[in-house]
Amino acid sequence: MKDFIFLFTTGEAKYKQIYQQIKTLIEQRNLKSNDCLPSIRKLADTLQVSRNTTLTAYEQLVAEGYIRGEGRKGYFVNTLEMIFSQEEMMPYQPAQKVRQASIVDFRAGSVDQQYFPLKTWRQMANQILQLKDSYVYGDSFGEQRLKEQLVHYLLQARGVKINEEDIIIGSSTQQLLVYLGFLLKEDFDSIIVENPGYIGAREAFQLHNFTMEPLAVNENGTQLQQLAHLQSRLIYVTPSHHFPYGVSMSIQQRQALIHWAKEVDGFIIEDDYDSEFRYAQQPFPALASLDKSHVIYVGTFSKSFLPGIRLSYMVLPKSLIGRYKRYFAHFEQNASSLHQLTMASFMEKGEWTRHIKRMRLIYKHKMSFLVETLKKQFGDHMTIVGEHSGLYVLIKFHTHHTEQQLIQSALEYGVKVYPTSPYFLQQPSHEPIIQLGFSNLKLDEIQLGMQLLKKAWCTN
Amino acid sequence: MKDFIFLFTTGEAKYKQIYQQIKTLIEQRNLKSNDCLPSIRKLADTLQVSRNTTLTAYEQLVAEGYIRGEGRKGYFVNTLEMIFSQEEMMPYQPAQKVRQASIVDFRAGSVDQQYFPLKTWRQMANQILQLKDSYVYGDSFGEQRLKEQLVHYLLQARGVKINEEDIIIGSSTQQLLVYLGFLLKEDFDSIIVENPGYIGAREAFQLHNFTMEPLAVNENGTQLQQLAHLQSRLIYVTPSHHFPYGVSMSIQQRQALIHWAKEVDGFIIEDDYDSEFRYAQQPFPALASLDKSHVIYVGTFSKSFLPGIRLSYMVLPKSLIGRYKRYFAHFEQNASSLHQLTMASFMEKGEWTRHIKRMRLIYKHKMSFLVETLKKQFGDHMTIVGEHSGLYVLIKFHTHHTEQQLIQSALEYGVKVYPTSPYFLQQPSHEPIIQLGFSNLKLDEIQLGMQLLKKAWCTN
Numbered sequence: 001m002k003d004f005i006f007l008f009t010t011g012e013a014k015y016k017q018i019y020q021q022i023k024t025l026i027e028q029r030n031l032k033s034n035d036c037l038p039s040i041r042k043l044a045d046t047l048q049v050s051r052n053t054t055l056t057a058y059e060q061l062v063a064e065g066y067i068r069g070e071g072r073k074g075y076f077v078n079t080l081e082m083i084f085s086q087e088e089m090m091p092y093q094p095a096q097k098v099r100q101a102s103i104v105d106f107r108a109g110s111v112d113q114q115y116f117p118l119k120t121w122r123q124m125a126n127q128i129l130q131l132k133d134s135y136v137y138g139d140s141f142g143e144q145r146l147k148e149q150l151v152h153y154l155l156q157a158r159g160v161k162i163n164e165e166d167i168i169i170g171s172s173t174q175q176l177l178v179y180l181g182f183l184l185k186e187d188f189d190s191i192i193v194e195n196p197g198y199i200g201a202r203e204a205f206q207l208h209n210f211t212m213e214p215l216a217v218n219e220n221g222t223q224l225q226q227l228a229h230l231q232s233r234l235i236y237v238t239p240s241h242h243f244p245y246g247v248s249m250s251i252q253q254r255q256a257l258i259h260w261a262k263e264v265d266g267f268i269i270e271d272d273y274d275s276e277f278r279y280a281q282q283p284f285p286a287l288a289s290l291d292k293s294h295v296i297y298v299g300t301f302s303k304s305f306l307p308g309i310r311l312s313y314m315v316l317p318k319s320l321i322g323r324y325k326r327y328f329a330h331f332e333q334n335a336s337s338l339h340q341l342t343m344a345s346f347m348e349k350g351e352w353t354r355h356i357k358r359m360r361l362i363y364k365h366k367m368s369f370l371v372e373t374l375k376k377q378f379g380d381h382m383t384i385v386g387e388h389s390g391l392y393v394l395i396k397f398h399t400h401h402t403e404q405q406l407i408q409s410a411l412e413y414g415v416k417v418y419p420t421s422p423y424f425l426q427q428p429s430h431e432p433i434i435q436l437g438f439s440n441l442k443l444d445e446i447q448l449g450m451q452l453l454k455k456a457w458c459t460n
Numbered sequence: 461m462k463d464f465i466f467l468f469t470t471g472e473a474k475y476k477q478i479y480q481q482i483k484t485l486i487e488q489r490n491l492k493s494n495d496c497l498p499s500i501r502k503l504a505d506t507l508q509v510s511r512n513t514t515l516t517a518y519e520q521l522v523a524e525g526y527i528r529g530e531g532r533k534g535y536f537v538n539t540l541e542m543i544f545s546q547e548e549m550m551p552y553q554p555a556q557k558v559r560q561a562s563i564v565d566f567r568a569g570s571v572d573q574q575y576f577p578l579k580t581w582r583q584m585a586n587q588i589l590q591l592k593d594s595y596v597y598g599d600s601f602g603e604q605r606l607k608e609q610l611v612h613y614l615l616q617a618r619g620v621k622i623n624e625e626d627i628i629i630g631s632s633t634q635q636l637l638v639y640l641g642f643l644l645k646e647d648f649d650s651i652i653v654e655n656p657g658y659i660g661a662r663e664a665f666q667l668h669n670f671t672m673e674p675l676a677v678n679e680n681g682t683q684l685q686q687l688a689h690l691q692s693r694l695i696y697v698t699p700s701h702h703f704p705y706g707v708s709m710s711i712q713q714r715q716a717l718i719h720w721a722k723e724v725d726g727f728i729i730e731d732d733y734d735s736e737f738r739y740a741q742q743p744f745p746a747l748a749s750l751d752k753s754h755v756i757y758v759g760t761f762s763k764s765f766l767p768g769i770r771l772s773y774m775v776l777p778k779s780l781i782g783r784y785k786r787y788f789a790h791f792e793q794n795a796s797s798l799h800q801l802t803m804a805s806f807m808e809k810g811e812w813t814r815h816i817k818r819m820r821l822i823y824k825h826k827m828s829f830l831v832e833t834l835k836k837q838f839g840d841h842m843t844i845v846g847e848h849s850g851l852y853v854l855i856k857f858h859t860h861h862t863e864q865q866l867i868q869s870a871l872e873y874g875v876k877v878y879p880t881s882p883y884f885l886q887q888p889s890h891e892p893i894i895q896l897g898f899s900n901l902k903l904d905e906i907q908l909g910m911q912l913l914k915k916a917w918c919t920n
Contacts, residue, residue: 019742063744064711065712078712113592125585129578135768137569137768174792178639200791250523251524281519282476306595307595308596308796309798330660331663332635332762334770335796337768338799
C-alpha cells in the first residue's frame with residue numbers, strides 16, 4: 001500500500017483532484033499494475049474529506065478502467081499499455097491578427113448593414129425561438145413554411161412554377177452542388193463551365209473529378225455557338241447575371257441553351273445568385289421558367305439578404321428529385337432551422353419583397369454614383385463592365401500595368417480592390433480587369449476610395 | 461403594323477402590363493418574326509399612358525431579346541424558336557399534413573425547451589446582429605472567436621489539447637464527414653463501422669463508396685478483438701457513448717484502439733456527439749486526449765444545445781489539416797456565422813458551462829424517473845440498456861412480439877416509440893429493442909407515456 005501526498009487546490013471539486021492525481025500517478029508509473037490503493041475510508045480519513053468524496057473519485061477511475069475494485073479486498077491498479085502520446089503540446093497562441101489597415105475596402109459579397117431590417121428580423125427571430133419546432137430536428141430537405149414561400153416568390157419574381165416537393169434547402173450554393181454532384185456523377189463525367197466563371201462552383205465539380213470544358217464569355221455575352229464543339233451534356237451557367245462579366249442571356253440564347261439540353265438529353269445548372277439586383281430593367285425570367293425538365297435552378301439568400309445566415313435552395317427536375325431524396329434520406333439539413341423559419345415569417349409578412357425593393361433602389365443609387373465617379377476620375381483610361389446589375393462593377397484598364405500591380409498600388413493608398421484573373425481557367429492575356437464591390441460602402445466612402453485610387457493609379 | 465387591345469388591370473405597373481402582354485403575343489405567335497410594333501408615341505397615345513411607360517416596356521423586351529429597335533424605323537419582333545415547355549403545370553397544392561395524433565412522443569434528438577436559456581441567447585444573438593462582421597462572408601473554416609472558445613472547452617471538458625488552426629467548423633457531423641470523405645478516399649477505400657451504429661455516418665461514407673466492415677458492439681461493449689480480422693485502416697467509433705447501446709470504452713480499450721491505429725497507420729474518427737451528458741461519472745476523456753496524430757475528433761452542439769442551429773466541429777490531425785484547407789480553400793462555411801458568434805459569446809460569458817451543468821442535472825432527473833417508472837411498469841419483462849448517459853434509453857423486451865408490433869401497438873395508444881433495428885447492418889435476430897428519447901418531455905408526460913405503454917404492451 002502506497003502513501004499519497006495530496007495538495008488540494010481551491011476551485012476544483014476535491015473528488016476531481018483526487019481522481020486527477022491518482023490518474024497521473026498511474027499514467028506516470030508511480031503506481032504500478034496491481035498496486036493496492038488505500039481503502040475508501042483510509043483515504044478519506046487521511047485527506048480529511050468525506051468518504052463520499054473518495055468513493056466518487058474511485059468510481060470515476062473504475063469506470064474509465066484505471067483501477068478495479070475486488071470486493072472487500074479493496075481497489076487495485078489495472079495494467080495499462082503506456083502508449084500515451086508523447087507528442088509535444090503546442091502552446092496556446094491566439095492567431096496573430098496582422099491586418100493591413102485599409103481605409104476603403106471594395107470587397108464584393110457583403111451586404112449593406114445600414115439598411116438591414118434589423119428590428120423586424122430580430123423580432124421575428126425572437127418569436128421563432130419560442131416555437132416548439134425550434135427544439136427538434138427539422139425536415140431534412142428544408143422547413144415546409146420556407147418552401148411554401150419560395151414557391152410563391154419564384155413564381156412572382158422569376159416566373160418559375162414549381163411545387164414545394166421540388167425544393168431542396170441548403171446552406172450554400174456550393175454545398176448544394178457538392179451534394180448534387182454525388183447523383184450527377186453517376187450519369188455524367190464532365191461539365192461545361194463558363195470561362196471566366198464562379199470558382200466556387202468549379203471547385204464543387206472538381207471534388208467529384210468532373211472534367212471541365214470551358215465555354216467562353218466576354219463583355220458581349222456567352223459564346224453559345226461553342227456548344228456545338230463540346231462533348232459534355234451538363235452545363236453550369238449564370239444566365240441572369242454572368243459572374244463576373246455581368247452580362248445576361250437574351251431570350252434567344254436561353255431558348256438555344258434549352259434546345260441544346262434537350263438535344264443532348266442533359267441538364268443545365270442555372271445559378272441565379274443575385275437576379276434581384278437588376279437596375280435598368282426588371283429581372284429576366286429564369287431559364288427554369290422556360291423549361292423545368294432540363295434545368296436545375298439554384299438560388300441563395302446570401303447575396304440579397306445576409307451572407308451569414310447561410311441559406312440557399314435548389315429546385316430539381318422531376319427526374320432527379322426522387323433520387324436526391326432517397327440518396328440523402330438520412331441526412332440532416334445543413335441550414336439553420338431558426339433562420340429558415342425566420343425567413344419564412346419575413347416573407348409571409350411581405351417584408352422580403354419590401355426589403356428587396358428598397359435595396360434595389362439603394363444599390364442602384366450607389367452603382368450610378370460609383371460609375372459616375374469612376375468616369376470622372378479615370379475617363380478614357382478604363383472601360384466599365386456590368387454596371388446594370390449586381391453589387392459590383394468591373395473596370396477594364398487600358399494600361400501596361402498588371403492586375404497585381406494595380407491591386408498593390410491601391411493597397412499602398414489604403415484601398416483594397418480585387419482581381420478577376422482567378423475566375424479565368426487560363427491566365428487571361430487581356431488588359432487587367434479589377435473588381436469593385438460597393439454593397440456595404442457609403443457614398444462618401446466610395447468617393448474617398450475613388451480619390452485614393454486616382455492618386456494610386458495615375459501618379460505613376 | 462398590328463392593332464393592340466390592352467386591358468389594364470389595377471395593381472401592377474402599366475409598363476409591366478404592356479411588357480407582359482406583348483411578350484405573350486410574341487410567345488403565342490400572334491406577333492410574328494419581323495412584325496413591326498407601334499412606335500413608342502403611337503402606343504402611348506393609344507393607351508393613354510406616358511411615353512416613358514411604353515419606352516420602359518419596349519426596353520425590357522429589347523433587353524430580353526424579344527424585340528429589336530432599328531433606329532428611326534421602329535421596333536421589330538425577333539425570331540424565336542418555339543421551344544417553350546409544353547409540360548403541364550401542376551397546380552399549387554399545400555402538402556397534406558396528415559399527422560398521426562400522438563399524445564406522447566419519445567423521439568430522441570430534441571432538447572428541453574422549458575430550460576433553454578432563451579433570454580440570454582436572444583440577447584446575445586441580438587448583439588451579434590449589430591456587429592460589422594455579421595454582414596460579410598466569414599472565415600471559411602469557422603469564426604475565430606468560436607474556435608478560441610472550443611480550444612478551451614475541449615481542453616477542460618474532454619482533455620483534448622489543440623490549436624485553433626486544427627478546428628474545422630461545419631453545420632453537422634454528417635456534412636463534416638462528407639467533406640472529409642473527399643480527402644480520406646484518396647488513401648482509404650474501406651472503413652470499419654460499429655454494428656449497430658449511427659446511420660448518418662454510414663450514409664456519409666456510403667456516398668464515397670467506402671466498403672464497410674462491421675465491428676460488433678453489444679450491451680457489454682465494443683468487440684475490439686475483432687479488429688485483428690479486419691482489413692481497413694480507418695475506423696468510425698463513438699467511444700464515450702456508443703450509439704445506440706450507450707456503452708463507453710474503458711481506458712484499456714481506448715489505448716488498444718490507438719495502438720491499433722498506430723500499427724496500421726490509419727485514422728480513428730471519434731464521434732463525441734453527446735459526451736456532456738454522463739450521469740454516473742464525469743465524462744471520460746476523449747480518445748483525442750490520448751493521441752492526436754491518429755484521431756479525428758468530431759463534436760456537435762446539436763445534441764447538447766439546440767439541433768436547429770446546425771453547428772458542429774471537427775479537429776483534424778496535423779497530417780490532414782493542411783490538406784483539408786487546401787481542398788476547401790474556396791468553399792464557404794456551412795454553419796451560420798450569426799449562430800457561431802452568438803455561441804462564442806455564450807461560451808465567453810461562461811453561460812455554456814452553466815447551461816451544460818444545469819441540463820445534466822435536469823436530464824439526469826428525467827432519466828432516473830423514466831428508468832424507475834419503466835421498472836415499475838414492466839419489471840422483468842424487459843432489460844434497460846444505457847441508463848447512465850445520454851438523452852435516451854433502450855429497452856430490450858423479453859417478448860415474442862416484433863419491434864414493429866411493439867411500435868404499432870404503442871401508436872394505437874397514442875405513444876410514439878422508436879426502433880433500433882435500422883442501426884444494425886444486418887437484420888438483428890435478438891429480442892426487440894425499443895428506443896425512448898426523453899429530453900423534451902416533462903415528468904408527467906413521461907409518466908403518462910409509461911401508463912399508456914403499459915396498456916399497449918401488456919394487454920395482449
